[in-house]
Amino acid sequence: MGISYLQASRIASEIAQERGEWSGAPLPIEGFALSIAEGFGIPTLDGACLTDRDDVSQDAQDDSASVRLINSWHCRQRSAQIMIFDDHGKRCHVVRPDFLDRGPRSIPRILAAFNVAQVQDVQAEFTAMATLQTMIKPHLFEAYALHGLFLESSKRSGIVYLFRKGFPTIALSGNGGGPMRVISALCLHPIGYYQDTFLGSMVPTDDIISHLVLMRADEHFFWRKANHHFPWDWRSGL
Amino acid sequence: MGELRVLNCSAGDIRVKFDKTNSVELIRARKMIGDMLRRGYLLAIEIDGKLEPVHKFDVDKDEYIIIESVTSSPLINDEAKKSAASADRKQTPSKKSTKSRRVPMESTNVIAIPRTAGG
Numbered sequence: 001m002g003i004s005y006l007q008a009s010r011i012a013s014e015i016a017q018e019r020g021e022w023s024g025a026p027l028p029i030e031g032f033a034l035s036i037a038e039g040f041g042i043p044t045l046d047g048a049c050l051t052d053r054d055d056v057s058q059d060a061q062d063d064s065a066s067v068r069l070i071n072s073w074h075c076r077q078r079s080a081q082i083m084i085f086d087d088h089g090k091r092c093h094v095v096r097p098d099f100l101d102r103g104p105r106s107i108p109r110i111l112a113a114f115n116v117a118q119v120q121d122v123q124a125e126f127t128a129m130a131t132l133q134t135m136i137k138p139h140l141f142e143a144y145a146l147h148g149l150f151l152e153s154s155k156r157s158g159i160v161y162l163f164r165k166g167f168p169t170i171a172l173s174g175n176g177g178g179p180m181r182v183i184s185a186l187c188l189h190p191i192g193y194y195q196d197t198f199l200g201s202m203v204p205t206d207d208i209i210s211h212l213v214l215m216r217a218d219e220h221f222f223w224r225k226a227n228h229h230f231p232w233d234w235r236s237g238l
Numbered sequence: 239m240g241e242l243r244v245l246n247c248s249a250g251d252i253r254v255k256f257d258k259t260n261s262v263e264l265i266r267a268r269k270m271i272g273d274m275l276r277r278g279y280l281l282a283i284e285i286d287g288k289l290e291p292v293h294k295f296d297v298d299k300d301e302y303i304i305i306e307s308v309t310s311s312p313l314i315n316d317e318a319k320k321s322a323a324s325a326d327r328k329q330t331p332s333k334k335s336t337k338s339r340r341v342p343m344e345s346t347n348v349i350a351i352p353r354t355a356g357g
Contacts, residue, residue, distance in 0.1 A: 006248075013248035020273040023352040024247035037353035039278050127250030131243065168357070187357040190245055200357065206245045210351045217282040217289035227356030 005029075005118045016042060023191055026201030027119040032112055034201065036192035045192070079232060098232055105234050112197035113166065120203050128205035135212060144208075152212070154219055159183065161215055166204045167237035168229060169211045185236030186211070186226035198237055240343050242267055244274070244350040256300075256344040264300075267343070271295045280351045283341060292348065293338070301340040302348070 003011075005027065013024030021041040028034055033049035036042075070091070072083040081101070083094045133141045140150040148165035160180065162170040168185040189200030190210045200207045214222035229236040240256040254267045272295065274281060281292035283302055294303040 010248045022244045037355040124250035188354050190352045192355045193357040213282045217291050225354050
């Protein structure tokens with residue numbers, strides 16, 4: 001008799017706990033490789049994926065071997081990514097507007113939720129939500145339960161954080177009552193995350209709790225550990 | 239009664255109560271705290287409505303040790319905003335001193351976050 005993804009996930013967590021990793025261990029899924037935090041007790045999980053991605057990347061490399069990317073940067077004025085290529089010894093440039101990237105690159109990331117949902121337990125999400133409910137004010141929790149987001153400002157720095165379920169947290173700066181400005185989108189996951197997705201190895205509300213706890217307990221550490229994405233970057237989830 | 243909550247992949251979070259009358263749970267809690275601090279977990283302790291990171295744990299006395307920063311001038315100003323926004327750069331020098339404080343585990347709530355990876 002076979003076992004389900006969820007049963008395998010529980011077994012993996014129990015084994016990890018026996019080894020002293022009390023947060024358990026994530027389960028690899030098909031199509032999206034795990035990226036694991038440095039120093040995690042089971043480092044062999046880093047890069048683990050249920051499909052052989054090496055073949056795919058090898059094909060891609062063969063096709064593009066003659067064209068080499070030399071440099072790329074974002075141009076805010078043009079709202080585009082500028083890329084310089086070496087094409088058989090000849091230099092050429094490509095201006096790739098942001099809007100071309102947003103849909104095609106964001107949609108597969110969002111749809112990856114269906115793959116990740118196979119190994120995550122809805123009861124774990126409910127437990128995490130119950131925990132979050134004890135940590136924020138009732139009206140904020142209602143906003144979170146209804147729309148998947150809530151705001152909190154840091155008492156220490158004055159920065160306002162927009163916590164979003166399944167997406168990076170947005171850091172906003174207010175100018176004395178004027179319009180708010182996006183400083184950065186902060187992406188961080190406990191234990192690790194599935195590459196090319198917005199999703200972490202824990203249920204989405206656990207990601208939110210970790211952002212909230214780190215922001216409240218050690219804001220500098222939160223900024224240091226999180227990946228920063230510009231608001232115009234599709235990886236910001238904006 | 240104090241409680242330890244650990245974020246967990248398959249369960250959402252796991253909870254351990256610090257019950258001095260239940261020696262099995264107490265030993266388990268001590269082991270968990272030791273394991274987690276050794277493995278780089280961030281343990282955040284709730285004190286006076288604020289969260290503070292735990293620095294060490296005294297197994298003999300069942301006490302958390304936290305390092306409190308005592309700031310001579312309040313940090314809620316533009317300078318603080320800039321310093322938080324550029325936290326990965328050098329921190330803004332401020333007139334700070336630190337002192338350690340011991341907090342008994344049976345009377346406080348702690349939430350544990352494992353090592354993190356930026357996505």
